[in-house]
Amino acid sequence: MLTVEHLSYEVIEEGRKQRILDDISFTVEDGEMLVVTGPNGGGKSTIAKVLMGINPAVEGKIFLDGQDITNLPVHERARAGIGFAFQQPPRFKGMTVQRLLDLAAGVELPERICCRLLSSVGLCAKEYIHREIDATLSGGEMKRIEIATVLAKKHKLCIFDEPEAGIDLWSFSMLVKQFGQIHKSKKESLLLISHQERIIRMADRIMVIRDGKVEKLGQKEEVLNNLALDSFQRQNCIEEGGVM
Protein backbone atom coordinates (compact mmCIF):
# COMPACT_ATOMS: atom_id res chain seq x y z
CA MET A 1 0.00 0.00 0.00
CA LEU A 2 1.22 3.47 -0.91
CA THR A 3 0.37 6.37 1.37
CA VAL A 4 1.10 9.92 0.32
CA GLU A 5 0.65 12.70 2.89
CA HIS A 6 0.69 16.43 2.17
CA LEU A 7 3.25 16.15 -0.63
CA SER A 8 4.59 19.35 -2.16
CA TYR A 9 7.22 20.08 -4.77
CA GLU A 10 8.77 23.37 -5.83
CA VAL A 11 11.16 24.62 -8.49
CA ILE A 12 13.03 27.90 -8.69
CA GLU A 13 12.28 29.82 -11.85
CA GLU A 14 13.89 33.19 -12.54
CA GLY A 15 14.97 33.38 -8.91
CA ARG A 16 11.48 32.77 -7.57
CA LYS A 17 10.05 29.66 -5.97
CA GLN A 18 7.22 28.13 -7.90
CA ARG A 19 5.02 25.48 -6.34
CA ILE A 20 4.38 22.66 -8.83
CA LEU A 21 2.64 20.27 -6.41
CA ASP A 22 0.71 21.55 -3.42
CA ASP A 23 -0.44 19.45 -0.48
CA ILE A 24 -1.14 16.21 -2.37
CA SER A 25 -2.52 13.36 -0.26
CA PHE A 26 -3.80 10.00 -1.45
CA THR A 27 -3.36 6.25 -1.08
CA VAL A 28 -3.09 3.33 -3.45
CA GLU A 29 -4.37 0.19 -1.75
CA ASP A 30 -2.85 -3.25 -2.32
CA GLY A 31 -3.99 -4.51 -5.71
CA GLU A 32 -5.76 -1.26 -6.46
CA MET A 33 -5.60 0.61 -9.75
CA LEU A 34 -5.54 4.37 -9.37
CA VAL A 35 -5.64 6.43 -12.54
CA VAL A 36 -4.31 9.97 -12.34
CA THR A 37 -5.73 12.27 -14.95
CA GLY A 38 -6.20 15.97 -15.59
CA PRO A 39 -5.14 18.74 -17.96
CA ASN A 40 -1.62 18.97 -19.39
CA GLY A 41 0.84 20.83 -17.18
CA GLY A 42 -1.21 20.13 -14.06
CA GLY A 43 1.53 18.15 -12.30
CA LYS A 44 0.62 14.50 -12.99
CA SER A 45 4.06 13.41 -14.23
CA THR A 46 5.69 15.39 -11.42
CA ILE A 47 3.75 13.35 -8.85
CA ALA A 48 5.11 10.18 -10.46
CA LYS A 49 8.67 11.53 -10.41
CA VAL A 50 8.42 12.64 -6.77
CA LEU A 51 7.08 9.19 -5.79
CA MET A 52 10.06 7.56 -7.54
CA GLY A 53 12.54 10.01 -5.98
CA ILE A 54 13.60 11.52 -9.31
CA ASN A 55 12.36 14.89 -8.07
CA PRO A 56 12.69 15.65 -4.33
CA ALA A 57 9.63 16.46 -2.25
CA VAL A 58 9.90 19.74 -0.32
CA GLU A 59 7.14 18.78 2.11
CA GLY A 60 5.14 15.72 2.97
CA LYS A 61 5.71 12.01 3.44
CA ILE A 62 5.58 8.90 1.27
CA PHE A 63 5.08 5.45 2.80
CA LEU A 64 5.28 2.11 1.01
CA ASP A 65 3.80 -0.70 3.10
CA GLY A 66 4.38 1.45 6.17
CA GLN A 67 8.05 2.16 5.35
CA ASP A 68 8.90 5.84 5.10
CA ILE A 69 10.58 6.16 1.69
CA THR A 70 10.42 9.97 1.47
CA ASN A 71 14.16 10.42 1.70
CA LEU A 72 15.32 7.27 -0.09
CA PRO A 73 17.28 7.66 -3.32
CA VAL A 74 15.78 6.34 -6.58
CA HIS A 75 17.54 2.97 -6.58
CA GLU A 76 16.45 2.21 -3.01
CA ARG A 77 12.81 2.99 -3.85
CA ALA A 78 13.16 0.61 -6.79
CA ARG A 79 14.55 -2.05 -4.47
CA ALA A 80 11.73 -1.34 -2.02
CA GLY A 81 9.29 -2.38 -4.75
CA ILE A 82 8.40 0.53 -7.03
CA GLY A 83 8.50 0.06 -10.79
CA PHE A 84 8.46 3.08 -13.09
CA ALA A 85 7.77 3.44 -16.82
CA PHE A 86 8.89 6.78 -18.24
CA GLN A 87 6.76 8.84 -20.55
CA GLN A 88 9.80 9.43 -22.77
CA PRO A 89 12.27 6.62 -22.15
CA PRO A 90 15.95 7.19 -22.98
CA ARG A 91 17.90 5.31 -25.63
CA PHE A 92 21.11 3.38 -24.90
CA LYS A 93 23.75 3.02 -27.60
CA GLY A 94 25.21 -0.46 -27.63
CA MET A 95 22.64 -1.99 -25.27
CA THR A 96 20.35 -4.67 -26.66
CA VAL A 97 16.69 -5.02 -25.76
CA GLN A 98 17.46 -8.37 -24.12
CA ARG A 99 20.19 -6.84 -21.95
CA LEU A 100 17.87 -4.07 -20.76
CA LEU A 101 15.19 -6.61 -19.89
CA ASP A 102 17.80 -8.64 -17.95
CA LEU A 103 18.81 -5.51 -16.04
CA ALA A 104 15.16 -4.73 -15.35
CA ALA A 105 14.48 -8.25 -14.07
CA GLY A 106 17.68 -8.28 -12.01
CA VAL A 107 18.59 -11.68 -13.46
CA GLU A 108 19.46 -13.08 -16.87
CA LEU A 109 16.15 -13.97 -18.40
CA PRO A 110 15.73 -17.01 -20.62
CA GLU A 111 15.04 -15.97 -24.22
CA ARG A 112 11.51 -17.35 -24.09
CA ILE A 113 10.66 -15.07 -21.14
CA CYS A 114 12.08 -12.03 -22.96
CA CYS A 115 10.01 -13.01 -26.01
CA ARG A 116 6.88 -13.34 -23.88
CA LEU A 117 7.47 -9.90 -22.34
CA LEU A 118 7.93 -8.27 -25.72
CA SER A 119 4.90 -10.05 -27.17
CA SER A 120 2.79 -8.81 -24.25
CA VAL A 121 3.48 -5.22 -25.33
CA GLY A 122 2.79 -5.92 -28.99
CA LEU A 123 6.32 -6.38 -30.31
CA CYS A 124 7.36 -9.28 -32.51
CA ALA A 125 9.95 -10.65 -30.11
CA LYS A 126 12.40 -12.22 -32.55
CA GLU A 127 12.77 -8.97 -34.48
CA TYR A 128 13.59 -6.96 -31.39
CA ILE A 129 15.37 -9.05 -28.82
CA HIS A 130 18.87 -8.49 -30.22
CA ARG A 131 18.31 -4.96 -31.47
CA GLU A 132 20.08 -2.03 -29.92
CA ILE A 133 18.04 0.53 -28.01
CA ASP A 134 19.25 3.36 -30.19
CA ALA A 135 17.85 5.92 -32.62
CA THR A 136 16.80 3.19 -35.06
CA LEU A 137 13.81 2.43 -32.80
CA SER A 138 10.70 4.58 -33.18
CA GLY A 139 9.09 6.41 -30.27
CA GLY A 140 6.29 3.84 -30.12
CA GLU A 141 8.74 0.93 -30.07
CA MET A 142 10.68 2.63 -27.28
CA LYS A 143 7.50 3.05 -25.24
CA ARG A 144 6.56 -0.60 -25.54
CA ILE A 145 10.07 -1.75 -24.55
CA GLU A 146 9.88 0.64 -21.60
CA ILE A 147 6.63 -0.92 -20.42
CA ALA A 148 8.17 -4.39 -20.83
CA THR A 149 11.00 -3.36 -18.48
CA VAL A 150 8.46 -2.74 -15.71
CA LEU A 151 6.62 -5.99 -16.45
CA ALA A 152 9.94 -7.89 -16.25
CA LYS A 153 9.80 -7.95 -12.45
CA LYS A 154 7.19 -8.15 -9.73
CA HIS A 155 6.70 -4.90 -7.83
CA LYS A 156 4.57 -3.70 -4.97
CA LEU A 157 3.59 -0.64 -7.01
CA CYS A 158 3.95 -0.01 -10.74
CA ILE A 159 3.84 3.57 -12.01
CA PHE A 160 3.14 4.11 -15.69
CA ASP A 161 3.42 7.67 -17.00
CA GLU A 162 1.11 8.00 -20.01
CA PRO A 163 1.72 4.48 -21.28
CA GLU A 164 -0.60 5.04 -24.25
CA ALA A 165 1.37 7.95 -25.73
CA GLY A 166 2.88 7.07 -29.10
CA ILE A 167 1.40 3.58 -29.21
CA ASP A 168 -0.73 2.37 -32.12
CA LEU A 169 -4.28 1.17 -31.55
CA TRP A 170 -3.55 -2.53 -31.87
CA SER A 171 -0.69 -2.43 -29.37
CA PHE A 172 -2.79 -0.24 -27.12
CA SER A 173 -5.41 -2.99 -26.92
CA MET A 174 -2.72 -5.48 -25.88
CA LEU A 175 -1.48 -3.03 -23.30
CA VAL A 176 -4.94 -2.53 -21.86
CA LYS A 177 -5.26 -6.31 -21.66
CA GLN A 178 -1.93 -6.47 -19.83
CA PHE A 179 -2.99 -3.85 -17.28
CA GLY A 180 -6.26 -5.73 -16.90
CA GLN A 181 -4.40 -8.95 -16.06
CA ILE A 182 -2.16 -7.25 -13.49
CA HIS A 183 -5.19 -5.60 -11.96
CA LYS A 184 -7.19 -8.81 -11.89
CA SER A 185 -4.41 -10.74 -10.16
CA LYS A 186 -4.37 -8.03 -7.44
CA LYS A 187 -0.73 -8.79 -6.75
CA GLU A 188 0.59 -5.38 -7.73
CA SER A 189 -0.83 -1.92 -7.14
CA LEU A 190 -1.03 0.26 -10.22
CA LEU A 191 -0.72 4.00 -10.56
CA LEU A 192 -1.39 5.04 -14.13
CA ILE A 193 -1.18 8.54 -15.50
CA SER A 194 -3.45 8.69 -18.48
CA HIS A 195 -5.84 10.67 -20.63
CA GLN A 196 -7.23 7.57 -22.30
CA GLU A 197 -10.85 6.80 -21.56
CA ARG A 198 -10.31 3.04 -21.85
CA ILE A 199 -7.62 3.17 -19.19
CA ILE A 200 -9.58 5.59 -17.00
CA ARG A 201 -12.57 3.22 -17.13
CA MET A 202 -10.39 0.35 -15.84
CA ALA A 203 -9.58 2.24 -12.62
CA ASP A 204 -10.88 1.44 -9.17
CA ARG A 205 -10.44 5.08 -8.26
CA ILE A 206 -9.61 8.20 -10.20
CA MET A 207 -7.62 11.24 -9.08
CA VAL A 208 -7.87 14.48 -11.05
CA ILE A 209 -4.89 16.81 -10.75
CA ARG A 210 -5.18 20.44 -11.80
CA ASP A 211 -2.72 23.26 -11.12
CA GLY A 212 -0.68 21.05 -8.81
CA LYS A 213 -3.60 20.18 -6.55
CA VAL A 214 -5.97 17.27 -6.12
CA GLU A 215 -9.16 18.47 -7.74
CA LYS A 216 -11.08 15.24 -7.32
CA LEU A 217 -10.36 11.85 -5.82
CA GLY A 218 -12.91 9.12 -5.60
CA GLN A 219 -14.46 5.96 -6.90
CA LYS A 220 -14.46 5.61 -10.67
CA GLU A 221 -18.21 6.06 -11.24
CA GLU A 222 -18.45 9.11 -9.02
CA VAL A 223 -15.45 10.93 -10.60
CA LEU A 224 -16.38 9.92 -14.15
CA ASN A 225 -19.86 11.42 -13.74
CA ASN A 226 -18.34 14.65 -12.43
CA LEU A 227 -15.79 14.71 -15.25
CA ALA A 228 -18.56 14.34 -17.85
CA LEU A 229 -20.55 17.16 -16.22
CA ASP A 230 -17.46 19.42 -16.03
CA SER A 231 -16.64 18.79 -19.62
CA PHE A 232 -20.24 19.62 -20.65
CA GLN A 233 -20.20 22.86 -18.63
CA ARG A 234 -16.82 23.95 -20.02
CA GLN A 235 -17.96 23.30 -23.57
CA ASN A 236 -21.06 25.45 -22.95
CA CYS A 237 -18.92 28.27 -21.49
CA ILE A 238 -16.70 28.28 -24.59
CA GLU A 239 -19.72 28.35 -26.88
CA GLU A 240 -21.43 31.12 -24.90
CA GLY A 241 -18.18 33.10 -24.84
CA GLY A 242 -17.94 32.71 -28.57
CA VAL A 243 -21.46 34.11 -29.13
CA MET A 244 -20.73 37.12 -26.96
Place this chain on the structure above:
Amino acid sequence: MIDKIAEKVLNVIDGTGFGKKGAYNFRYNGKPAAFANGKNIRIERKKDKQGIDIYIGKKAKGEEVHIPVVVSTPGMTDIVYNDFYIEDGSDVTIVAGCGIHNDGCEETRHDGIHSFHIGKNAVVRYVEKHYGEGNGKGGRVLNPVTDIHMDEGSSFFMDTAQIKGVDSTERKTKVHMKARCRLHVVEKLMTHGEQHALSDMDVWLEGEESSAQVISRSVAKGSSRQIFHPKAIGMAKCHAHIQCDSIIMDSANVCSIPEIDARNVDAQIIHEAAIGRINNEQLTKLQTLGMTEEEAEAVIIENFLN
Protein backbone atom coordinates in the same frame (compact mmCIF):
# COMPACT_ATOMS: atom_id res chain seq x y z
CA MET B 1 56.98 -21.92 -21.32
CA ILE B 2 53.81 -20.06 -20.34
CA ASP B 3 54.02 -18.68 -16.79
CA LYS B 4 51.17 -17.39 -14.67
CA ILE B 5 51.54 -13.78 -15.84
CA ALA B 6 51.42 -14.79 -19.50
CA GLU B 7 48.48 -17.10 -18.85
CA LYS B 8 46.49 -14.35 -17.17
CA VAL B 9 47.22 -11.79 -19.89
CA LEU B 10 46.45 -14.34 -22.60
CA ASN B 11 43.06 -14.96 -21.08
CA VAL B 12 42.26 -11.27 -21.43
CA ILE B 13 43.58 -10.70 -24.94
CA ASP B 14 42.55 -14.00 -26.47
CA GLY B 15 39.61 -15.26 -24.47
CA THR B 16 38.61 -17.61 -27.28
CA GLY B 17 41.72 -19.57 -26.33
CA PHE B 18 44.64 -19.79 -28.71
CA GLY B 19 46.18 -23.19 -29.30
CA LYS B 20 42.93 -25.00 -28.77
CA LYS B 21 42.25 -25.30 -32.46
CA GLY B 22 43.83 -24.26 -35.73
CA ALA B 23 47.05 -22.38 -36.36
CA TYR B 24 48.77 -20.20 -33.77
CA ASN B 25 51.93 -18.31 -32.97
CA PHE B 26 52.61 -17.06 -29.46
CA ARG B 27 55.27 -14.42 -28.98
CA TYR B 28 56.50 -13.86 -25.41
CA ASN B 29 59.01 -11.21 -24.33
CA GLY B 30 60.30 -10.59 -27.84
CA LYS B 31 60.74 -14.22 -28.78
CA PRO B 32 58.64 -16.84 -30.55
CA ALA B 33 57.38 -19.17 -27.82
CA ALA B 34 55.07 -21.62 -29.52
CA PHE B 35 53.52 -22.14 -32.91
CA ALA B 36 51.47 -24.56 -34.99
CA ASN B 37 50.30 -24.67 -38.57
CA GLY B 38 46.67 -25.21 -39.44
CA LYS B 39 45.04 -27.35 -42.07
CA ASN B 40 45.26 -24.60 -44.68
CA ILE B 41 47.33 -22.06 -42.76
CA ARG B 42 51.13 -22.02 -42.79
CA ILE B 43 53.31 -19.88 -40.54
CA GLU B 44 56.95 -19.12 -41.39
CA ARG B 45 59.41 -17.17 -39.27
CA LYS B 46 61.03 -14.18 -41.00
CA LYS B 47 64.77 -14.51 -41.60
CA ASP B 48 65.73 -10.85 -41.97
CA LYS B 49 63.78 -9.35 -39.04
CA GLN B 50 61.47 -10.19 -36.15
CA GLY B 51 58.09 -11.51 -37.17
CA ILE B 52 56.26 -14.09 -39.20
CA ASP B 53 54.68 -14.61 -42.61
CA ILE B 54 51.27 -16.23 -42.50
CA TYR B 55 49.99 -17.93 -45.62
CA ILE B 56 46.29 -18.67 -45.75
CA GLY B 57 45.33 -21.09 -48.52
CA LYS B 58 42.29 -20.79 -50.74
CA LYS B 59 40.81 -23.93 -49.17
CA ALA B 60 40.63 -22.28 -45.76
CA LYS B 61 36.94 -21.97 -44.91
CA GLY B 62 36.17 -20.71 -41.44
CA GLU B 63 39.64 -21.52 -40.11
CA GLU B 64 41.25 -19.44 -37.33
CA VAL B 65 44.76 -18.27 -36.67
CA HIS B 66 45.74 -16.79 -33.28
CA ILE B 67 48.89 -14.71 -32.92
CA PRO B 68 48.92 -13.34 -29.36
CA VAL B 69 51.83 -11.32 -27.98
CA VAL B 70 52.71 -10.82 -24.31
CA VAL B 71 55.51 -8.62 -23.01
CA SER B 72 56.34 -8.74 -19.29
CA THR B 73 60.00 -7.68 -19.24
CA PRO B 74 60.24 -4.08 -17.98
CA GLY B 75 62.13 -1.77 -20.31
CA MET B 76 61.71 -4.01 -23.37
CA THR B 77 60.88 -2.58 -26.80
CA ASP B 78 59.52 -5.33 -29.01
CA ILE B 79 59.01 -4.52 -32.68
CA VAL B 80 57.50 -7.24 -34.80
CA TYR B 81 56.54 -7.47 -38.49
CA ASN B 82 53.73 -9.85 -39.38
CA ASP B 83 52.64 -10.25 -43.01
CA PHE B 84 49.47 -12.07 -43.99
CA TYR B 85 49.05 -13.51 -47.48
CA ILE B 86 45.46 -14.52 -47.97
CA GLU B 87 44.61 -16.41 -51.13
CA ASP B 88 41.62 -15.79 -53.37
CA GLY B 89 38.31 -17.04 -51.97
CA SER B 90 39.54 -18.06 -48.52
CA ASP B 91 37.59 -17.37 -45.33
CA VAL B 92 39.59 -16.84 -42.15
CA THR B 93 39.47 -15.34 -38.65
CA ILE B 94 42.67 -13.80 -37.31
CA VAL B 95 42.92 -13.09 -33.57
CA ALA B 96 45.83 -10.81 -32.70
CA GLY B 97 45.78 -9.72 -29.09
CA CYS B 98 48.61 -7.94 -27.36
CA GLY B 99 49.15 -7.49 -23.65
CA ILE B 100 51.83 -5.82 -21.56
CA HIS B 101 52.51 -6.61 -17.91
CA ASN B 102 54.92 -4.06 -16.47
CA ASP B 103 56.02 -4.22 -12.83
CA GLY B 104 59.13 -2.10 -13.42
CA CYS B 105 60.03 1.57 -13.68
CA GLU B 106 61.02 1.59 -17.32
CA GLU B 107 58.74 1.82 -20.32
CA THR B 108 57.66 -1.44 -21.95
CA ARG B 109 56.61 -1.18 -25.56
CA HIS B 110 55.31 -3.35 -28.36
CA ASP B 111 54.94 -2.20 -31.96
CA GLY B 112 53.03 -4.70 -34.09
CA ILE B 113 53.42 -3.87 -37.75
CA HIS B 114 50.92 -5.91 -39.70
CA SER B 115 50.33 -6.04 -43.42
CA PHE B 116 47.50 -7.88 -45.11
CA HIS B 117 47.45 -8.91 -48.75
CA ILE B 118 43.92 -10.10 -49.33
CA GLY B 119 43.07 -12.06 -52.45
CA LYS B 120 39.99 -11.73 -54.63
CA ASN B 121 36.67 -12.51 -52.89
CA ALA B 122 38.41 -13.57 -49.67
CA VAL B 123 36.72 -12.88 -46.34
CA VAL B 124 38.86 -11.88 -43.35
CA ARG B 125 37.74 -11.21 -39.78
CA TYR B 126 40.47 -9.56 -37.77
CA VAL B 127 40.08 -9.28 -33.99
CA GLU B 128 42.61 -7.31 -31.96
CA LYS B 129 42.54 -6.73 -28.20
CA HIS B 130 45.04 -4.53 -26.43
CA TYR B 131 45.56 -4.61 -22.69
CA GLY B 132 48.03 -3.42 -20.07
CA GLU B 133 48.58 -4.26 -16.40
CA GLY B 134 51.25 -4.37 -13.69
CA ASN B 135 52.21 -2.36 -10.63
CA GLY B 136 55.30 -0.63 -12.00
CA LYS B 137 55.57 3.07 -12.79
CA GLY B 138 57.01 2.28 -16.22
CA GLY B 139 54.73 3.08 -19.15
CA ARG B 140 52.89 0.43 -21.15
CA VAL B 141 53.00 1.45 -24.78
CA LEU B 142 51.42 -0.15 -27.84
CA ASN B 143 51.83 1.30 -31.32
CA PRO B 144 50.12 -0.86 -33.92
CA VAL B 145 50.52 -0.22 -37.64
CA THR B 146 48.08 -1.99 -39.94
CA ASP B 147 48.39 -1.90 -43.71
CA ILE B 148 45.60 -3.59 -45.63
CA HIS B 149 45.53 -4.24 -49.38
CA MET B 150 42.22 -5.63 -50.58
CA ASP B 151 41.81 -7.20 -54.00
CA GLU B 152 38.50 -7.20 -55.90
CA GLY B 153 35.43 -8.46 -54.11
CA SER B 154 37.18 -9.12 -50.79
CA SER B 155 35.79 -8.30 -47.34
CA PHE B 156 37.64 -7.25 -44.21
CA PHE B 157 35.95 -7.03 -40.81
CA MET B 158 38.21 -5.41 -38.25
CA ASP B 159 37.30 -5.35 -34.57
CA THR B 160 39.79 -3.64 -32.30
CA ALA B 161 39.47 -3.00 -28.59
CA GLN B 162 41.71 -1.33 -26.05
CA ILE B 163 39.85 -1.36 -22.79
CA LYS B 164 42.35 -1.07 -19.99
CA GLY B 165 45.85 -0.33 -18.81
CA VAL B 166 47.64 0.96 -21.92
CA ASP B 167 49.36 4.26 -21.12
CA SER B 168 50.07 5.37 -24.63
CA THR B 169 49.00 4.15 -28.01
CA GLU B 170 49.46 5.47 -31.51
CA ARG B 171 47.51 3.44 -34.00
CA LYS B 172 48.02 3.91 -37.72
CA THR B 173 45.81 2.07 -40.17
CA LYS B 174 45.79 2.28 -43.96
CA VAL B 175 43.37 0.44 -46.20
CA HIS B 176 43.45 0.24 -49.99
CA MET B 177 40.30 -1.14 -51.56
CA LYS B 178 39.74 -2.34 -55.12
CA ALA B 179 36.38 -2.86 -56.85
CA ARG B 180 33.48 -4.33 -54.83
CA CYS B 181 35.53 -4.59 -51.64
CA ARG B 182 33.77 -4.29 -48.32
CA LEU B 183 35.36 -2.93 -45.16
CA HIS B 184 33.78 -2.85 -41.71
CA VAL B 185 35.81 -1.45 -38.83
CA VAL B 186 34.72 -1.25 -35.20
CA GLU B 187 37.19 0.47 -32.93
CA LYS B 188 36.58 0.52 -29.16
CA LEU B 189 38.71 2.39 -26.72
CA MET B 190 38.69 3.30 -23.05
CA THR B 191 41.34 5.47 -21.46
CA HIS B 192 41.79 6.56 -17.85
CA GLY B 193 44.32 8.33 -15.62
CA GLU B 194 46.94 10.11 -17.69
CA GLN B 195 46.65 7.82 -20.70
CA HIS B 196 46.98 9.01 -24.26
CA ALA B 197 45.57 7.44 -27.41
CA LEU B 198 45.82 8.46 -31.03
CA SER B 199 44.16 6.69 -33.92
CA ASP B 200 44.83 7.64 -37.53
CA MET B 201 43.02 5.75 -40.23
CA ASP B 202 43.12 6.30 -43.98
CA VAL B 203 40.66 4.34 -46.10
CA TRP B 204 41.28 4.58 -49.84
CA LEU B 205 38.20 3.50 -51.80
CA GLU B 206 39.88 3.06 -55.15
CA GLY B 207 37.59 0.59 -56.92
CA GLU B 208 34.03 0.87 -58.22
CA GLU B 209 31.28 -0.17 -55.80
CA SER B 210 33.65 -0.44 -52.86
CA SER B 211 32.11 0.32 -49.48
CA ALA B 212 33.47 1.11 -46.04
CA GLN B 213 31.95 1.58 -42.63
CA VAL B 214 34.10 2.79 -39.76
CA ILE B 215 32.57 2.90 -36.27
CA SER B 216 34.59 4.28 -33.41
CA ARG B 217 33.32 4.23 -29.83
CA SER B 218 35.33 5.49 -26.94
CA VAL B 219 35.17 6.44 -23.29
CA ALA B 220 37.69 8.89 -21.84
CA LYS B 221 38.02 9.08 -18.03
CA GLY B 222 40.33 10.88 -15.60
CA SER B 223 42.60 13.31 -17.40
CA SER B 224 43.23 11.03 -20.38
CA ARG B 225 43.42 12.29 -23.95
CA GLN B 226 42.13 10.74 -27.16
CA ILE B 227 42.49 11.85 -30.76
CA PHE B 228 40.65 10.17 -33.63
CA HIS B 229 41.33 10.99 -37.22
CA PRO B 230 39.56 8.59 -39.56
CA LYS B 231 39.68 9.62 -43.21
CA ALA B 232 37.81 8.17 -46.19
CA ILE B 233 39.04 9.00 -49.68
CA GLY B 234 36.58 8.18 -52.47
CA MET B 235 38.40 7.66 -55.76
CA ALA B 236 35.55 5.92 -57.60
CA LYS B 237 31.83 5.21 -57.34
CA CYS B 238 31.76 4.11 -53.70
CA HIS B 239 30.05 4.42 -50.32
CA ALA B 240 31.69 5.23 -47.01
CA HIS B 241 30.34 6.02 -43.57
CA ILE B 242 32.44 7.14 -40.64
CA GLN B 243 30.89 7.36 -37.20
CA CYS B 244 32.74 8.47 -34.07
CA ASP B 245 30.96 8.43 -30.70
CA SER B 246 32.68 9.30 -27.46
CA ILE B 247 31.69 9.55 -23.82
CA ILE B 248 33.76 12.10 -21.98
CA MET B 249 34.13 12.06 -18.17
CA ASP B 250 36.01 13.88 -15.43
CA SER B 251 38.65 16.17 -16.95
CA ALA B 252 39.39 14.10 -20.04
CA ASN B 253 39.97 15.46 -23.53
CA VAL B 254 38.56 13.88 -26.69
CA CYS B 255 39.28 15.22 -30.13
CA SER B 256 37.40 13.65 -33.02
CA ILE B 257 38.31 14.71 -36.55
CA PRO B 258 36.55 12.60 -39.16
CA GLU B 259 37.64 13.60 -42.66
CA ILE B 260 35.98 12.81 -45.94
CA ASP B 261 37.62 13.41 -49.30
CA ALA B 262 35.68 12.76 -52.51
CA ARG B 263 37.66 12.61 -55.74
CA ASN B 264 34.90 11.19 -57.90
CA VAL B 265 31.45 12.60 -58.61
CA ASP B 266 29.84 9.25 -57.66
CA ALA B 267 31.58 8.91 -54.32
CA GLN B 268 29.08 9.05 -51.43
CA ILE B 269 30.80 9.63 -48.14
CA ILE B 270 29.20 10.50 -44.81
CA HIS B 271 30.68 11.28 -41.45
CA GLU B 272 29.13 11.68 -38.01
CA ALA B 273 30.89 12.55 -34.79
CA ALA B 274 29.50 13.05 -31.31
CA ILE B 275 31.16 13.65 -27.95
CA GLY B 276 29.18 14.01 -24.75
CA ARG B 277 28.90 13.11 -21.10
CA ILE B 278 26.75 10.24 -19.85
CA ASN B 279 23.15 11.20 -20.27
CA ASN B 280 21.32 11.91 -16.98
CA GLU B 281 18.13 10.29 -18.26
CA GLN B 282 20.02 7.06 -18.93
CA LEU B 283 21.41 7.11 -15.38
CA THR B 284 17.96 7.76 -13.91
CA LYS B 285 16.34 4.97 -15.93
CA LEU B 286 18.88 2.45 -14.65
CA GLN B 287 18.49 3.77 -11.12
CA THR B 288 14.76 3.07 -11.38
CA LEU B 289 15.80 -0.54 -12.03
CA GLY B 290 17.57 -0.63 -8.67
CA MET B 291 21.13 0.36 -9.60
CA THR B 292 23.22 2.93 -7.77
CA GLU B 293 24.58 5.80 -9.84
CA GLU B 294 28.01 4.13 -9.99
CA GLU B 295 26.53 0.80 -11.09
CA ALA B 296 24.41 2.54 -13.72
CA GLU B 297 27.45 4.39 -15.05
CA ALA B 298 29.43 1.15 -15.34
CA VAL B 299 26.57 -0.57 -17.19
CA ILE B 300 26.22 2.34 -19.65
CA ILE B 301 29.95 2.29 -20.42
CA GLU B 302 30.10 -1.50 -20.69
CA ASN B 303 27.26 -1.56 -23.19
CA PHE B 304 28.46 1.47 -25.11
CA LEU B 305 31.75 -0.33 -25.71
CA ASN B 306 30.11 -3.68 -26.27
